Amino acid sequence: MSNFKSKYHDELIANAAYIGTPGKGILAADESTGTIGKRLSSISVENVESNRRALRELLFTAPGVLQYLSGVILFEETLYQSTAAGKPFVDVLNEAGVLPGIKVDKGTVELAGTDGETTTQGLDGLGARCAKYYEAGARFAKWRAVLKIGPNEPSEHSIHENAYGLARYAVICQENGLVPIVEPEILVDGPHDIQKCAAVTERVLAACYKALSDHHVLLEGTLLKPNMVTPGSDSPKVAPEVVAEHTVRALQRTVPAAVPAVVFLSGGQSEEEASVNLNAINQVKGKKPWTLSFSFGRALQQSTLKAWSGKEENVKAAQDALLTRAKANSEATLGTYKGTSKLGDGASESLHVKDYKY
């Protein structure tokens, strides 16, 4: 069978399509405890559960924001947390028409014999974990595979391992009612030009869709979370229209139209860059048989975090900053974003961290 028929078949298709609703996208708030620690320390906030809870409450109750989101990706701890008043975050999201998602991978490990290439772990007991997350209210999942560009990278070995890991994860999710976001991130690190990134992206995505086919994944019940096609971080920047053209062309060459939506990662892009590029992507003329939207973490939260700095009295200003970015990206999915006249502190700051590890 090309697809096994999950008992969740219709629901998977409906949820995946919903996430691709024009004008909406995903807030990636799934930073692991370690990663959120780095963010919190950059604003001098202690990395304790109550602060992590307070931050996420700030994000999910920010007035006017949830209307621009179709999904929020959560870390496991957050899935079971509640507002200060005692309302489960999952309920806050559901009531506002936002699907809760869950990060299910367990980080990367190096592939022996390669030059620092990695594969992603997390398959052990994944089915049982997905079933548990579904019961807790999650309706989609995310698994981040990581590849890099170098003189001999990505290797055929790395592409194969990451593609087949993603495919195995994807079908296990579908068996348990979760729409899998397939994320094969090709890191922006390096001096390569945009053509090189395009060639590698096309090769990696072709391998991913072959692996998904081999594993009988229902494409209509998946999402893709790729990098945009850009020059390397050590290479001169190009115009958003150039990023857009190369990105859409790479997707046209590799992503079957059965996939309802492509939700871009922001990589090291600043908040404003990410919005402007997404906007340009939606303005490209030509075949775009999938919604082109966002799944941004840093590019949605950077100025919010700075404005908050862990202080109660700053919550409103922080929530306003989040609203600015959420609205900007919503407009970008419609190709109507005109730029933000008053950029928040940090909105044009590059968020690139070399060899970024979650």
Place this chain on the structure above:
Amino acid sequence: MSSFKSKYEDELIANAAYIGSPGKGILAADESTGTIGKRFANIKVENNESNRRVLRELLFTAPGCLECLSGVILFEETLYQKTAAGVPFVEVLKKGGVLPGIKVDKGTVELPGTNGETTTQGLDDLGQRCKKYYEAGARFAKWRAVLKIGPNEPSPLSIHENAYGLARYAVICQENGLVPIVEPEILVDGSHDIAKCADVTERVLAACYKALSDHHVLLEGTLLKPNMVTPGSDAPKVAAEVIAQHTVRALLRTVPAAVPAIVFLSGGQSEEEASVNLNAMNKLQGKKPWSLTFSYGRALQQSTLKAWGGKDENIAKAQAALLVRCKANSEATLGKYQGLLW
């Protein structure tokens, strides 16, 4: 690089897009000498060069037909033939706005250790042959890979060999200015249901596009010629809308939007079936980011051959029969075919 950059890149893209023009499709007139012999035997016509030439002249000069076509696939012999008045067939086609194409494969051979599965040969010196055909006026090529459905078929070996043979042929064509039609035909023979055909078609097409990616083929400069998704020949028939749904879904799951057009083969379908099914596909609501058109051999020529019977006095009648099918299929590409009126 994901695509090597052929010096013919812009031309390949333009020609592939042209073949997918709405209202047009391909006449597959590339029967090898042996195969056309079988058609001739059915209508009691001798299989010699002059009769083969007469038949093709009948087809290419049939009034009103060329405007329904964007391409004609030729067998090598025909590429170099002319009308009785001495006009090369290639010129007749070009003047009619029709791109000449050329069959370049050399038939199938069995794969040892399989149950009658095959691979297709023809890669030796293919580059030089393509170059020669380009000089003679050809602008696209065709290579037929064949797979079958059975208890253990198609096997992974057969899928791999046929997909990678197609990919190697495709990139060689592009190096030499010919748009490759990628044809992975899954035979309709068998008692399987439409769901089985859908699964196999999706598996085969996924393998083909992986192979094309590996071989750095420029998808915008290719065409796909697949089977429609139908029940096996020994299984009960289904409605055209069911065929359309299963077929389009299989394509949505496997064929990247960069491919400009899908030109269906007719397999064992009758002329009317092939038109009605194509029409149903074009009426389907939903995403269809490629043209859906025809590349028909038997389903365009069957009644024409019968009407002709090898006799000069029947040529006009035979050409009228061809026009009926050309128009039907042209309308089918627009979802406007109303079916036979009697």
